[in-house]
Amino acid sequence: MCSIAAPEVFGSDELGHATVLIPGDLPAELHGKARRAQANCPEDAIIIEE
């Protein structure tokens, strides 16, 4: 789900488990998409540190 909402930020490994593609701070233009991914994660598994 996160890789659909924010494909620049999230990918998936060979098992289909989500991975974070961008290490460290996200560029400002991706904040909105990252928040959208967080709000739609069915497992509530995304934490955004600010």
Added chain:
Amino acid sequence: MTTLEENAGPVNDPTTDYNIFDPEFVRDPYPTMHEIRESKCPIAHSDRWGGSWFPTRYEDVVSIAQEHEIFTSRDVVVVPRAAPISEGAYAGVAAPPITSDPPDHHWHRRLILPVFAPQAVAKYEQSTRDLCNQLIDKFIDSGEGDAATDYAQQIPVRVIATMLGVPIEMSDEFTSWVRGVLEIGLTDPKVRLENRISIITFFKQQLEDRKKNPRENDLITDLLNSGDKYPVTDQYVLGVCNLMLVAGIDTTWSAIGSSLWHLAQHPEHRQQLRANPELWPTAVEELLRAYSPVTMARIVDRDTEFQGCPMKAGDRILMSFPAANRDPRQFERPNEVILDREHNRHVAFGSGIHRCAGSNLARLELRVALQVWLERIPEFSLIDPAAVTWAGGQVHGPRICRVRF
């Protein structure tokens, strides 16, 4: 207590006597779900169909899904089996990993996840698109068709047959077997057993064939050859094949069918999707939320009290993902389809360790099926809304849905 006759009769209070196979509930379950959810008993109980609990609030369904040690998956069908699984010619063939509990669940799931990863299912997009176009070619000139039987029903079975490396020409038989197990068979134990035997017998032959003639890039061959990593048995491989067929076909076909039924009645949504193709990702999630097809069961492992309900070891809980996905505590305006809904943490694919392994494939099939339909048939409507028929209980979706265009 396993037949329609034994369980028939009017329902006076759904919080103590719901009937998941009541014709009105099968057709439109949402008013009853709402009534239970907003009552003093949001986790209803009924003695019908062998007895079950029915949680309707999002928070409760998710909590139960997370507590997999107490709420086990040793049986996931919404009604009890007529004969225990440990008996008969096909004893021990289950449907791993959906019917597995930890610790085996881990490797049962680990082995099948790679075939369903987003990058792995992407290779089915073009062939699914071609298939959808071919299906529409067959009826488009007549100006009408059945969105369920001529289209939705025909798509997932062929995709799954391709994945499993079994003959696509047998699609009608596969569909009939799956309906025999998950639809008609739920209220007719004899039909259920016959079709289960057909499925297992078929896959036993496929396993024997792969042992004699191993294939390259073949799921069944690869599973049989995974014994170096995990304690793989024939029963496990049979179970996985059984699951992929049973869980991969009428679930997705129901989602496609319900979505087309919705679009047939909502010209504004057809227009919105045609004008804004960037809406597709959220639209697919919203249709999955609003028309979640699947209800799975859990079996209580030991006596426990959950939200004030005295649950006993062996009790069945019906995980109503459709009810959870319309809970106003979780979703604003839950009964409306909002194609660009911002917050949509829906549980159409379940939650926790048993979250649907095939969700990426299901999403792809649903999106492509709807995109191709709207490209070819931009305007359409139900011929007779009252003539649409539905299946329900375990998997909810239209079975006859004639449209004119």
